[in-house]
Amino acid sequence: MLSALQAHISTLQQALDTPSIPWKPLTLYLLWGVYLFETYLSLRQYRLYSRTTPPAALAQHVDLDTFRKSQAYGRDKARFGFLSGAISQLISVAIVHYDIYAAAWSTAGQWLRVAGLPDREIPRSIVWMVVMFILREIPAIPLTLYRNFVIEERHGFNKMTLATFVSDTLKEWMLGFVIGAPLMAGLLWIIRWSGDAFVTYVVAFLFSFQIVAMVLYPTLIQPLFNKLTPLPEGMLRDRVVALATALRFPLKHLYQIDGSKRSSHSNAYFFGVVPGGNKHIVIFDTLIEKSTPDEIEAVLAHELGHWAHSDPTKLLVLGQAQIILTMSLFTLFINNVSLFRAFGFDVAPTAAAGGLLSKLAPSSASASMSYLPIVIGLELFQLILNPSDALLKFGMNSAIRRMEYAADAFAAGLTRPGPTEAEQRAAQKWQDDNGGQKAEREGERDEYTALLKRALVKLHVNNLSSFHHDPIFSAYHYSHPTLGERLSALEAIEAKKQ
Numbered sequence: 001m002l003s004a005l006q007a008h009i010s011t012l013q014q015a016l017d018t019p020s021i022p023w024k025p026l027t028l029y030l031l032w033g034v035y036l037f038e039t040y041l042s043l044r045q046y047r048l049y050s051r052t053t054p055p056a057a058l059a060q061h062v063d064l065d066t067f068r069k070s071q072a073y074g075r076d077k078a079r080f081g082f083l084s085g086a087i088s089q090l091i092s093v094a095i096v097h098y099d100i101y102a103a104a105w106s107t108a109g110q111w112l113r114v115a116g117l118p119d120r121e122i123p124r125s126i127v128w129m130v131v132m133f134i135l136r137e138i139p140a141i142p143l144t145l146y147r148n149f150v151i152e153e154r155h156g157f158n159k160m161t162l163a164t165f166v167s168d169t170l171k172e173w174m175l176g177f178v179i180g181a182p183l184m185a186g187l188l189w190i191i192r193w194s195g196d197a198f199v200t201y202v203v204a205f206l207f208s209f210q211i212v213a214m215v216l217y218p219t220l221i222q223p224l225f226n227k228l229t230p231l232p233e234g235m236l237r238d239r240v241v242a243l244a245t246a247l248r249f250p251l252k253h254l255y256q257i258d259g260s261k262r263s264s265h266s267n268a269y270f271f272g273v274v275p276g277g278n279k280h281i282v283i284f285d286t287l288i289e290k291s292t293p294d295e296i297e298a299v300l301a302h303e304l305g306h307w308a309h310s311d312p313t314k315l316l317v318l319g320q321a322q323i324i325l326t327m328s329l330f331t332l333f334i335n336n337v338s339l340f341r342a343f344g345f346d347v348a349p350t351a352a353a354g355g356l357l358s359k360l361a362p363s364s365a366s367a368s369m370s371y372l373p374i375v376i377g378l379e380l381f382q383l384i385l386n387p388s389d390a391l392l393k394f395g396m397n398s399a400i401r402r403m404e405y406a407a408d409a410f411a412a413g414l415t416r417p418g419p420t421e422a423e424q425r426a427a428q429k430w431q432d433d434n435g436g437q438k439a440e441r442e443g444e445r446d447e448y449t450a451l452l453k454r455a456l457v458k459l460h461v462n463n464l465s466s467f468h469h470d471p472i473f474s475a476y477h478y479s480h481p482t483l484g485e486r487l488s489a490l491e492a493i494e495a496k497k498q
Contacts, residue, residue: 099344
């Protein structure tokens with residue numbers, strides 16, 4: 001059976017490796033097809049920003065002035081998206097049309113030789129990645145500056161200084177190289193070493209890398225950009241600890257993060273990759289500033305619903321399935337000489353005859369390549385795969401949306417923990433000081449369903465998120481249900497309870 005499968009793969013490889021397939025024009029058509037599709041979706045959403053009133057179902061949750069601010073913010077972001085998308089598209093098309101991949105590969109070899117370093121595949125591939133990064137990233141800097149310091153500033157969200165922007169950018173570039181270079185080197189070495197069986201080894205390598213990255217990110221990488229401090233003692237901390245204790249959530253640390261240093265947008269999440277191991281909850285200071293402790297408790301009840309349903313593990317499995325599919329398809333293109341030649345690579349007859357996997361050592365400065373560089377093959381393969389990646393977004397977003405609905409339902413089905421000892425002492429003291437009259441804190445008796453609805457509306461309003469949503473645009477771009485969809489689902493749960 002295995003030999004039959006290998007024979008089928010070999011037949012497909014030969015069928016795809018033919019000069020009769022116009023690889024470059026095909027790639028350009030695919031690039032323009034995805035761009036026009038995404039632009040069409042953005043235009044569908046953009047027309048909704050001209051509406052003057054919120055949806056009837058959400059009218060009670062937002063005043064007209066806030067709605068108008070949300071519409072203006074959405075229009076500005078959409079217009080910027082049209083501009084940045086067009087520039088990115090033109091850069092991508094120019095790279096393909098003018099054979100920049102091949103030119104950058106030659107440049108990478110020249111840089112290595114000038115530096116007196118050996119011109120081998122792995123170092124040359126890493127230098128090639130640097131060259132391509134420069135070509136793509138430098139034109140994006142003015143756009144990023146405009147987005148942060150004009151659009152976000154105009155609508156009151158940007159809290160970043162120019163110095164912070166420069167520092168963050170340099171850190172991101174440095175981290176990209178420190179992480180990306182060993183990752184690419186390991187990937188190339190494994191594919192060369194394992195030969196035709198590279199899919200299994202690559203999947204195992206990338207899975208291990210993901211796990212290590214998930215472990216190291218909150219402790220080594222995130223502190224480079226944000227400061228995490230223990231959440232101060234008080235009602236919020238007590239309520240969160242009580243919720244975690246009631247659910248037997250293995251809470252180790254409870255942090256507050258200085259998200260306000262860069263933006264006034266807010267969020268909360270938990271991390272901890274080892275199943276059954278210690279977990280850590282992080283709450284943005286902007287969320288603490290704009291929400292009540294009870295509302296934040298409801299938001300975290302939703303987040304712990306993801307933990308109870310093992311959603312992070314499910315997403316990790318989905319990611320591995322996508323990697324397996326991608327690498328399996330890559331086996332059809334890894335030896336495709338006609339693909340390389342279509343993009344300006346002068347492939348030597350030995351490489352054409354022997355294939356990529358049979359060549360372990362490249363020639364140095366010859367005019368034609370004696371091997372097919374894997375990093376280039378991956379890049380060209382991704383260009384061809386681009387439309388399927390776009391379609392895959394619908395499926396991934398649909399899966400994540402179901403998880404979000406389930407987490408909301410989980411929170412809505414919980415019984416809130418009773419008053420903590422500190423709350424009981426405070427209530428007793430207030431009662432003693434007020435002649436025996438009982439005190440009831442606002443929101444104390446509310447269920448998670450009502451609190452979560454309030455929290456979602458407040459987050460939506462504070463972030464000036466859109467109130468009108470085109471269904472196709474939403475399905476393609478949003479991994480979370482819209483506010484109206486989530487409120488409707490929570491109201492249905494309330495009605496069922498009643």
